[in-house]
Amino acid sequence: MVNKKSKPTKAVGTQTQTNTTVEAPVMEAPVKKTINPFGKKVDRRPITYSLIPKNKNKRGQDQFPIVYMLRAEDVVFDPNTNQQRQIRYIPGQLSIFADEQDEKAIVKAPITFNNGFLMVEYTNPNLRKFLDMCNANSNNPNRRANAAPAFRKIDHEATAQKNLKKSMKVLDAITTAINMPFDQMIGYAKVLGVRTNKSTDEIRYDMKVLAEKDPEGFLKGLDDPKVEVKQILLRAKEAGLIALKKSEVTWIKGDQRPVIRHVPLGVEPIDCLADFCLTQDGDAVLQQIKVQLNIKS
DSSP states (O other), X not given: OOOOOOOOOOOOTTOXXXXXXXXXXXXXXXXXXXOOTTOSOOOOOOEEEEEOOOEEOTTSOEEOOSEEEEOSEEEEEETTTTEEEEEEOOTTOSOSBGGGSOTXXXXXXXXXXXXXXXXXXXXXXXXXXXXXXXTTBXXXXXXXXXXXXXXEEXXXXXXXXXXXXXXXXXXXXXXXXXXXXXXXXXXXXXXXXXXXXXXXXXXXXXXHXXXXXXXXXXXXXXXXXXXXXHHHHHHHHHTTSEEEOSSEEEEOBTXXXXXXXXXXXXXXXXXXXXXXXXXXXXXXXXXXXXXXHHHHO
């Protein structure tokens, strides 16, 4: 038997045959959705309602009745339907609106505030909705005009923002008082009635106390043109140019006391003259005072 030699396979044209490996597609495992067994995410913080205080105790603190009972039914304006609707808080009902409740459902008990407060958990949405919509809630924008408010909703976040804003204003006023230039501080201190016959640190501390007590008024006074005029008038008084009497403000010219302005009853002389100097007629007096002060200095 003769062995036959294998002949090499000829390539057709210029093309060559290549073997390619095709990978099978990999299927991704399906993502399992986690189901919250406690329902959709909600704000679980309780809401606090407080009675509107009408009396104070001997210490000046708000005084509330030990128990206050609020009717659990009302007729309110519903902005969604633009109609007057009766609401009732009945535990176990799916709605607070009477026309959506069971026909045999009746109000069993009033809503009770203890020592002036009522805390409602997130698990009682109907009570929250009733309190928000009833006419006794002072925060209700749709409350009847002739309905006397009995309680309000405490907004802790809004209260925190308000307190923070107030603290920032106090800090701004204190910083201004501490860093105020000396001449400006002395002039403003005199207008505010602070004694200036003491050390700089004592004066600055007194200004800091005033800024802390009334930060808004303290800062507004710095931009008030009347305050600037009062500073000039007080300098004129110290220089012996004018006299501020209870009934009148006069020039001091030797033995003569020409009257600049008569002071109305119940008005401070410095305020009377400052108001006059800010008018068109009084501007000439103010300019004359400034000229005399420049001569004195």
